[in-house]
Amino acid sequence: MYNLRSVSEVLPYISYGGDYNPEQWSEDVWLEDARLMKKAGVNLVSVGIFSWGVIERQEGEFDFKWLDKIMEILHEHGVGVSLATATASTPAWLTQKYPDSVAIDKNGVPYSFGSRQHYSPNSPDYIRLVKVLVRRLAERYKQHPALKMWHINNEYACHLSECYSENTVVAFRKWLKERYQTIEELNERWGTNFWSQRYNDFEEITLLPNPPTFANPGQELDYKRFMDDVFLNLFIIEKEILREVTPDVPIFTNFMYQFKPLNYFKWAKELDVVTWDSYPDPRRGIPVSHAMTHDLMRSLKQGQPFLLMEQVTSQVNWMDINVIKPPGVMRLLSYSTIARGGDGILFFQWRQSRAGAEKFHGAMVPHSNDENSRIFREVQQLGLELKRLDSIVGARTKAKVAIVFDWENWWAVELGCKPHNQLNYVERVQVYYQEFYQRNIAVDFVRAGDDLSAYDLVIAPMLYMIKPGEGENLETFVQNGGTLIVSFFSGVADENDRIYLGGYPAPLRKLLGICVEEFDPYPKDKTNTLLFNSQQASCSMWCDVIRLEGAEVLAVFGENWYKGKPAVTQHSFGKGEAIYIGTEPERGYLADLLMDLASHKGIEAPIDTPPNVEVTQREKNDKKNLFIMNHNEEEVTLKLPNGNQFVNLLDDEVISQQVTVKGIDVVILQSL
C-alpha cells in the first residue's frame, strides 16, 4: 500500500491550468488543445466534472475510451490531471429511471432536468449509483501517470442547498434522533412549548417548506446543520472509495467564497487540500472581500496552502452585466491569490464553450481560438512567469491577529425575528477585517473554540452564538495575556438559539465586565455619536444600553436617551484585556482603536506602503517571500527593510533599499 502524498509533493510547482471539457469538442480539437496548453505553460487540468452522461451512457454501460485517450494526450504533453468523479450532475436516463433521485423545492415541485445539480442529496438511488461510478473511475485510472488528484463532485450545494423530498424527511428524523436521543430532549432544545409545537415522537417531525409565519428557529437551525452534514456525508462516501483504491492520491472538492450553507471549517478536516473558485466582480474596486476569502481559505486547514481551482480570464456570464477585467488585472489578482497562500491558479475553463448556458463565460482560449488575442497572451505570460515560483510552493503565512468566523453563528444570527433583521454577518466581519487588510497586517480566521495561543489579538464580531466551551476558551485566551475584541449582539444565544438568561452577554459577561441591558437597532439612515477624549465620532447600525460591571469606559454615546452611557468598554482580565464595542463605529474610530491595540502588541506590516498597495509575506525554509501588488494605475516606490537583500523572483535581479512597482503590477522578492 502507498501512503497518501501531500499536494506539494504531487505538484511541486505552482499549478496552472483550468477546467477542461473535451467531451464538448471533436477529437481534432484535442490535439490543438494540447499544443496550446504547452504553449501557455499549463501543467494541470480538471477533467470530467460534468461527464457522467458521457461516461455511463446507460445504467452500468460505461464508455471510458474517450477519457483514456484524453488522459494519454495530456500526459504526453506534460499536463497532469485532477480527475473529477463526475457526480456533480446526474444524467437524463438516471433522472427518468429514478424519480426519487430528484430534489424537491419548497412548493413540493421536483427540480427539472436540463440544467445541472437537480439531484436530491438524500436519494438512496443517487448514492448507490455514485458509489458504482466512483469505484469504476478509480479502478480504471488508479495507475495512470497523469492522475494527480481526485476532484470530488463540484461546488457542493451551489444551486440547491435545501430539499423537501420524502427521503429528506426520513433522513432528518434519523439525524435528529442521533443528535438528541429522546423526543423530550428535542422538545427542550427547540422550545416547542411555544406556539403548541410539542412533539410526542420523532416520527411527527416534518420539514418546514411552507410555514404560515415564522418557523421554529431551533428547527431551522438544525435543518441547516443537517443539510450541511448530508452534503459532507456525500463527499465522505466518495472519498472512502477513492482512498481505498488509490491511497496515495490527494482528494478534495472545490469550495466557493463564504458559502453560507456549508460549514467549510468542518469540511476542511475531510479534505487533503482546500481549493476554491473565485469570482470577484471587477466593478467592486479593490477586492477586500477577495482577499478576505483567500485568508479564510488558507485558515481552514490552519495555514496549509490552497489551490485556486477556478477564476475567469476576463468576464463571466452569470451576472447581470459581466464586465471585462482590463489588461493586467487578471495577472495581478492571480498573484494576490498566491500572495495569500495559493499554490495554484486554475481557470474555468480552458476552451470557451460553443453551446450551453456558459458559452459566454470567459476561458483561456476564446471562441476565436486566436493565439494573438489579448486573453490568450495574458494567459501565456502568466503561465510562463509562474514557472519561476517553484521555491514558494508550501510557504506559510504568519499572522498574530485572528478574527472569529463561525458558520453556525452565521446561520443563527441571520435567522429572522431578531431585533435587527438587516444585519449581514459577513459584512460585520469584513468591517473589522478591512482595517487590517488596508494596512497589510496578516489575519487568520478561527473559531472561538480553537486553540488561540498563537495569536496576540483576537476579534469576535457579532458572535451571537456561544457554543459549549467557547466562553471559557476566550477567557483562557485573555487570562494568558491576549487582547480580545467583541462587538455588539454577541454572547446572546446557545447552540440551539436559546437565550442565555440572566443578563446579556451571559457567557462573556464576567470576561467583558459589563451587562447589556437593552438592544437599540438602528435603521440605515440613523446614527449616534461616540464621545471619547474630548473627541467625537459617528456610529450606526446598533446601540447597546450598557451597565458597567468592572469594565472601564473607552467611549460613551452622545445622543438618544442613553446619552452618556458606555458605548465602548475595556476590561482587564488576567494578563489580558477584553474590549467590547456596543455599536458599529465609523471607520476612522475603529481603525485608530484597532491599530493602537495592534501596535501595543508589536504587530505591524512587513513594509510601509501608500494606499492600494497590497503586501504579504510567505515564509519557507527561513526564506521570506515578499509579495508587493500595486493596484494603482501609477507606479510606486517603496522602502525595503534596512540591510536586507532580496532577489526579484520574476526577473532574478538582486535588490535592496527600495523597490519600484509599476501600475497594475507585482514584484515578488525573496530574501537572500
Place this chain on the structure above:
Amino acid sequence: MYNLRSVSEVLPYISYGGDYNPEQWSEDVWLEDARLMKKAGVNLVSVGIFSWGVIERQEGEFDFKWLDKIMEILHEHGVGVSLATATASTPAWLTQKYPDSVAIDKNGVPYSFGSRQHYSPNSPDYIRLVKVLVRRLAERYKQHPALKMWHINNEYACHLSECYSENTVVAFRKWLKERYQTIEELNERWGTNFWSQRYNDFEEITLLPNPPTFANPGQELDYKRFMDDVFLNLFIIEKEILREVTPDVPIFTNFMYQFKPLNYFKWAKELDVVTWDSYPDPRRGIPVSHAMTHDLMRSLKQGQPFLLMEQVTSQVNWMDINVIKPPGVMRLLSYSTIARGGDGILFFQWRQSRAGAEKFHGAMVPHSNDENSRIFREVQQLGLELKRLDSIVGARTKAKVAIVFDWENWWAVELGCKPHNQLNYVERVQVYYQEFYQRNIAVDFVRAGDDLSAYDLVIAPMLYMIKPGEGENLETFVQNGGTLIVSFFSGVADENDRIYLGGYPAPLRKLLGICVEEFDPYPKDKTNTLLFNSQQASCSMWCDVIRLEGAEVLAVFGENWYKGKPAVTQHSFGKGEAIYIGTEPERGYLADLLMDLASHKGIEAPIDTPPNVEVTQREKNDKKNLFIMNHNEEEVTLKLPNGNQFVNLLDDEVISQQVTVKGIDVVILQSL
C-alpha cells in the same frame, strides 16, 4: 343559571397584565412570576393561548394538572385569568393524524407544522376536535374563582385568511347556494356572461387560486365574505359551548388593527367585549393611526369600552428593524389607549421567552429577570398608577362627527381593475380622520346604513360600494339636517361590485346634486389645483369630471382640459347639506373646509392646545374625565374651561384655570 355579567362588572378596575405562558417555564419560575405580578400591580393575565399541545397530549388524553396549579397560584396572588380556549394552533399529533386539518395555499401546497396557525378553518376534523377541547376546558374551570373571561382562539386569520383545500371548495359552494338559492341568480350577480364564465350548477364552482389573468371580481368579493363568515363561525361554535357551560362569563377574541380579512363590525355583535392588539411602529412618529384604530375599536360596539389585549413594553421582533420605545413612551401610549375608550392595558407578554420565534419580542419581565431594569420599572409604575383610575371604568366618549368605515367597501374598492389601482382605503379614510385627530375633536366610526341620528357631521371617504338601503339612509340623515361629505369614487358599485348604471354616483346623485362624467386617476407625481374665492390649493390622486345637477360649486379645477369645471360642490337637501369632493385636496384646504363645517355645527375640542398635545374626554355619572397627553419633549401649559374645578386623578391635586403637563407625560382631570 347565572346571567351574563358585563366586563365592567367582572373587572371593576382598569385591567392590567399580559399574556402568560407558564408552560414555557419550570415550576420554580411560576412562584417568582406571581411575586413579580403582585409587585407590578397585575390583576389579569391571559393563559393558555398556545397550549393545546400541552393540554391534550394525544387525542383524548388531557393533562390539566399544570393548568390547575397555575390557576391556583394566580388566584392566590390576586391575579384574575382570561382563559384561552387554546385552539389557535393545532398540535403535531393532530396535524399528522388528520392531514385534512391543514390549510392549502394558492399553489396547492399544504402549510407546514412548526410555525403556528396552519390549520384549515374548513376542516371538519379541526372543528370536531375544537369542540371536544373547549367543552373539557369549560367544564374543568367553570367554577374556578380566577376565571374572569374566555379568550377564544387568537387573532383569527392573522397569517392565514385564505385556504384552497377541498373542504373549502365544498363549504364555499354551500355558502353560495344559501346566499343565492339558484345558479341563475349567482350568474346574474357575478356577471358570468363576461369571459364565458357562466355556471350550470353550483357544483361547477371552484376556487380561484391561480387565474391566468384578472379573476371575476364578484367571485373574489364573495370569497372574502365567505372566508370572513367561516372564521366568524369558528368563533361562534366555541362561544356557544362556553355560553352553555358558563353562562355568566364574558367571551371575546382579540382583534388586530384594521385587519382587512375580517369585518369586525359584524364580529363585534358576537363578542361580549371588543379587545385588540396594538403595535404602532415607534418610527412613525405621532400615532394618528394608533388613535384611529382605538376610535374604531370603541365604535365597533357603539361606544362600549374595549380592552387593549396586547401591546409591547419596548420593542417587538417581527419588523425588519425593531426599535425601542424610549422612556415614558409606553406609558403615554397606554394612557392614550384609555383616553380613547380602553378599560384595560395588557401586554404580550409577561415573561420574555427563552426560545422560539418570539424570544426577542419585548415583555414585562425581560430575559435578565432584572427588577431594576428600565422595562420592569416602567411596567411597575404604570401598574400602580392605574389603580387610581377605577372611577373611569365604563366611561363613554361623546362624538358628533362620524366617519364611514366599511369592510365590504374596502374589499371591493381594492380589488384590481379599477381606474386607479394604488388607492388605499384606510389611507383615504385617515386623510379625513387626521384633521379631527389633530384638533382633538372626537370621531366615531360608522357604517353608511347605521343609525346616524346622533351625529351632526358624517363623512364618507371613497364609499365605492353602496349596499341596499345605504343611499336612502344617507339621504334621511341630510334630510333631517345633517351635513354629509362624500369624497371621490363613491356610489359606483352595488354589493356585488356591479356598476350602478345611468351616471355616477347613481344612488347618491340626487342627494349630491351632481353627475360624475369621467374619472381621471393621477399618478403619484401629478397634481392639479383647486381654485376658490380667488385662492388656490393643490390637489392630487384623482380628479372627477363633474356636471352640476343642482349643487353649487365650492371650488373648480385650475388645470387640465377640465379646467374651470367643478371639483368641490355643495348641495342643499332637506334641512341639511351634502358636500362632494371630487379629488384629494392638500391638507390646508381640507382642514379649512372640515373645520368650517364643524364649527358651523358647534363642534369643538374640549380645550385648546398647541401641536402634538392629544386631548380626549370620557364621561360617566355626570363626571367628565379629561385626558391630556403631551407628545412633545417640552412641557406645555393649557387653559382649562373657565370656572370649572378638576381633580388630577394621578396625584389627587385639585386644580382649575390652567394645567401644566410635562414632556412625554399625561394629566387626567376629573370634573368636580
Place this chain on the structure above:
Amino acid sequence: MYNLRSVSEVLPYISYGGDYNPEQWSEDVWLEDARLMKKAGVNLVSVGIFSWGVIERQEGEFDFKWLDKIMEILHEHGVGVSLATATASTPAWLTQKYPDSVAIDKNGVPYSFGSRQHYSPNSPDYIRLVKVLVRRLAERYKQHPALKMWHINNEYACHLSECYSENTVVAFRKWLKERYQTIEELNERWGTNFWSQRYNDFEEITLLPNPPTFANPGQELDYKRFMDDVFLNLFIIEKEILREVTPDVPIFTNFMYQFKPLNYFKWAKELDVVTWDSYPDPRRGIPVSHAMTHDLMRSLKQGQPFLLMEQVTSQVNWMDINVIKPPGVMRLLSYSTIARGGDGILFFQWRQSRAGAEKFHGAMVPHSNDENSRIFREVQQLGLELKRLDSIVGARTKAKVAIVFDWENWWAVELGCKPHNQLNYVERVQVYYQEFYQRNIAVDFVRAGDDLSAYDLVIAPMLYMIKPGEGENLETFVQNGGTLIVSFFSGVADENDRIYLGGYPAPLRKLLGICVEEFDPYPKDKTNTLLFNSQQASCSMWCDVIRLEGAEVLAVFGENWYKGKPAVTQHSFGKGEAIYIGTEPERGYLADLLMDLASHKGIEAPIDTPPNVEVTQREKNDKKNLFIMNHNEEEVTLKLPNGNQFVNLLDDEVISQQVTVKGIDVVILQSL
C-alpha cells in the same frame, strides 16, 4: 364554390365599430345598441369572442337563438359582423368534465377557472371540442348576409404562453423528433455534452419548469419555437374548417403589439388580413412605439393594409393608473393608425360592461349611456368623418428604408447568460426606428432573409442570431448597391444559439471587414465617448473591441483601455457599403449618421415639418394621400410640394402651396 374575397372587397370602406357583447345585456338594450351604432356610423362589430358558455350550454347542447337575433338586428341596421369562433375561453362545464383541458403552470399547478384563457393549447379534448363548435358556427351562419369575416379565438397566448402539462411534454417530444429526426442531432444542436445533459432517447426529454440554475439555452429556444407552433396550429385547425365551409370569407385572429411569444411574421402568412389591438399608455407622450407597431403590422403581410381591431376610447382598466385620453387624442391616434396602413378602427368595446374584470375599461357607450357625453360625441364625430375616406381603402405605403425585426433573434438574445443581461431587443430596434419616425421617413420591417431589393437602406440592430442563408442575403443586398447598418452583438449565434466560432461576427465578418475581439457590456451609469472628425459624442450600453479587416474607421473610442480603437466602421463591399456600430451612440450622433446615409440615397420625408408633426403618405391608383397629424397643442402651417394641388378629404376644400393644421388635429390631403 366561392373564391376567397379580399378584405377590401368585403369591406370597401374604412371599417368602424368595436367588440360587441350582447350576451351581457338584456334584449331591450340590443335595439338601443343598434340605434346608437347607426348614429355613430358603426359598420362592423366583433361578436361572440367570449360566448362559448352561452352558445354551448352543455357538451353538444347549442343555443343559437340569441345569436340569430343579434345577427338579424345588426344586419337590419347596416352593421356587418366579424364573427368570432368563441374558442378564446372554455366554459365551466368543459373545464370540470375534462381536467386535462386546463393548462399547468411552472409549479405544476393547474390554472383556475373564473378568469379567462385557462385552457391548455395541447389538450386533445380542447381541440376536439373546438372543432365541433367551429363547424357548428360556420354551418349556422355561412349564408348570413351580416357575416363579413371570421375572427378566430382572441389574442392567442395573451396571458398564457407556456404550459407544463403531460400533454405538452408529449407534444414537445413529437415536435423535436420531427425537427431533428435523431437524438444525436438534437444532442449536437443543444450542446448536451455540457453539464451532463445528454439524451439517449426523445422519451427522456422533459420540460424545464423548475431548473436549479440556468437551463440549456438550446432547449429554451426550441420550447419557445414549439409553443409558438402549438398556438399557430390551433389557429390553422379552426381556419381549415372555416375555409371549407365558407371558402369566400376572410379569416384572421387579432395580434397584439410586439408580442414576444408569437412570431407574427410566421403567423401572418396564415391570415387573410393582419389585425391588431393597440393600447399605448397616454402617459408616455408622443407614441413612437405606437407608430413602430403600426409599421410592423403593415410589414407583416408586405404592405397589405391592416385593421385596428381594438383600441380604447379614453382609459383602460388593467394598468396601475389608467389615465384619460384628453379630448381629440383618440381621434388623432385613430388617424395616425390609418396614416400608417390601417383600413379600420375598432374599439374594445361597444358598450361598457356592468360587471366583470373589465367594467372600468372604456367603451364607445359609457356606463351612463349618455349620448351627450364627451366619449360618445368623439366616437360619433370620428365615425361620421371616416365615411369620407373610402378612396383610401387599400392604399399602400412606399418605404426605401427597412429595419430587421426578427422574433427568433429576440428570443435568443434575451435568454439569460449573455455578456449583458439588461439588453432589450425592442428598445434596441426602437433606437434606430425613432430617428426615421421623427423625420417622417417611411420604414418597413423585414427579416434578414427576406427579399431586400426594394430597399436602399437596411438596418440590423443587435442581430445576434444569423440563420442559414441570412448572412449571404445581406451580402447580396450590399453587393448590389445597398447600404447596410449592423449594430453591436450581431452575427454571434446560429439558429440553435450556438456560437459561430473563429471570430465574431463570423457570418458577417467578410461583409463588415472587421473582427470583434471582445465585448465590454456597460452598466447603466457608465459611458464612453466617440471621437470623429475632431468632434466627440457620448456612447453607452456596450463597447466592442474591434480589429479592422478591411473596413475604415468612422469613429474611435475616447476612453477605457481600448481608447483609440475603432467604434464605428464602414466597409465598401461590391456596389454598396456595410457600416458597423460597435456601441450605442447618443441620439445626435446616430441621427446625423443615419440621415447622412439616407440623404445620400435620396431618401426624404414627403414634406418638411416642425417637431411633433407626423406625416405619412399612402398611394393608390396614382393618387397620393398625405396624412398630417399635429401632436402639438398649437397649430402649425406647412409648405406643400410646389405646383401640386390637393383636396382636403375631411372638408373637400382644394388647396395648394401651404396647409394649416390646428393643435391635436389632422389634415388628409389627396393629390389631384
